[in-house]
Amino acid sequence: MKKLLLVLLVFSAFSAMAETPEEKGLAIAREVDARDTGWGDFRASMSMLLKNRHGEESLRQMRVKGLEVENDGDKSLIVFDQPRDVKGTALLTFSHKVKDDDQWLYLPALKRVKRIASRNKSGPFMGSEFAFEDLASQEVEKYTYKFIRDDELDGKPVFVMERYPVSKYSGYTRQLAWIDRERYIPLKIEFYDRKNALLKVLVFRGYQQYLDKYWRADEMFMDNKQTGKSTLLTWKDYQFRTGLKDSDFTRNSLKRIR
């Protein structure tokens, strides 16, 4: 028995060695994705506090709905409440694993639903330090991966890995992510711009577990290291499995939003 155990140990150690850093990175990303599957749908409110270099602040408030789609990217609907001049403006996104997302913007003053070019995802979201691609559905297929090292972050054991955007329209060459080893959730991500210089650092804070399974951060703090600007994104009132359907995520449903 002892011998068998030894053989198994040696074998598993060998197979671990045989796993390339790319394979290990992909395996971690798959596990992150697998553990976050099955939540169905959610509603939440989201606020963003924008701060510039001089400390001037600006607030955005939104309501978010999300629907998990099997074998494809998720559907999401973001409705703006603040600033008041964009109140009622809504963004509907059908994300896809590989091809470009489908995206429609609803302009309430004109009652116009406008299909927009979703490839422009490197642009800032509502003037914040979050780019559209930072907030998009994080599908495994949107990146390639490379495991870097095991480490600790604030006393927690983590995997440190790099991921490389597949889309050539991404604003990044690479992202360096610290993944909690126990819960398989990101704790910190560094974003490197097209010139491979450190651009932004994102820190996830206040993780809470929903439905005894799914971890969501209360706060996501994005710090732009090049401009000195920052955005604090705060999530509130998370509700899961609220009975949202495909018909809540249509171009027509945009026109009903209040």
Next chain:
Amino acid sequence: MKWLTGLLLSLGFSLAGAWELSGNAAIEGRGFFQDPLDSRQYDNDYSLSLDPEWAHEWDEGRQSFVLHLFGRLDRHDDERSHWDVRELQWIYAGDGWETRLGIGKVYWGVTEAMHLVDIINQTDLVENIDGEQKLGQPMAKLSLERDWGTLDFFLLPYFRERTFPGVEGRPRTQPRIEPDQAFYESSREERHLDFAARWSHYIGEWDIGLSYFRGTGRDPLFVPRLLPGGEVVLAPYYEIIDQASLDLQATLGEWLWKLEVMYRDSSSDRFTAATGGFEYTRVGMFDSEADLGIVGEFMLDERGDEATTPFNHDLFAGLRWTANDAQSLEILFGAIVDWENGSTLINLEASRRLGQDYRLNVQLRSWVNADKNDLQYGFRQDSYLQVELARYF
């Protein structure tokens, strides 16, 4: 209006719970660079507007009620001092269907410079000559959402006449248009029951809409009339029309390709008109956060110089700068040029947020080289700068 009263009685008074108020109040100034063609017109103008909306939702969001009013007080132009019920609507939506009853607003179309196929609502032209402000339209609407697209059916029981600048108003046509002289093809006049239907869908990169409208045409023909006082004015004449239209957009990477085509049949004419073009957006210009968009569109009307729109053989070229900053600064600069007579409309629109609740809007419109054969000829002295400060609540 009996059905409207009934609607109000059955719904309005039984609604309990929170009513959400939103909207804006604004002060606007307009300055004109040249003397008016008609000495009764003003040089500079200012006005106040109020745009409040009350909304109430119940039945877990399946039902809602909206009341949206608009009013403006204008220093000089009595026609521009006006108010309107933009929306007064009960909306009931289920899984895959929706009904709307009351006064509402609907937008069809994809292009930027000209809104050719958008026909449900009448244009509130005194608000802005860009035609993007609309009057509330009484309607009963049924929408069905299926896998093969969305079907909308409209019954439009009451027609709204287009608003036009008054005697003192600018910019305006010469001679002026007198709405009191309006007349109709239908003996039922504004009570003619109009009908519209639309199928819209998206397939991959394509968004498509096919629409049909039968009823009182929203854009009138004009007939000269001699008023008792000896003044010649233009009287709007509203025909019964049949109109079929297509709107199509392909979203290919950074490129949007757009087309709107319509065919109209009335007792006076049969014609086709089209507009279309592209919008190309470049993200992160010069390593900044800003986007630069380039828009190019053509406008073509088979009626040529007989068309009731000045945009009959015209090209629009524009640049849109979106700063993507905290104040949401946006600048749109463009020109519409008639390729046959050279008449040019130069247009600049800029806006940014001030603080959390204010927004500053600046518009510059300038007519250059206006030709006698162009419908914009009357505006040749009316180039103006408009500044508006709005407080949102």
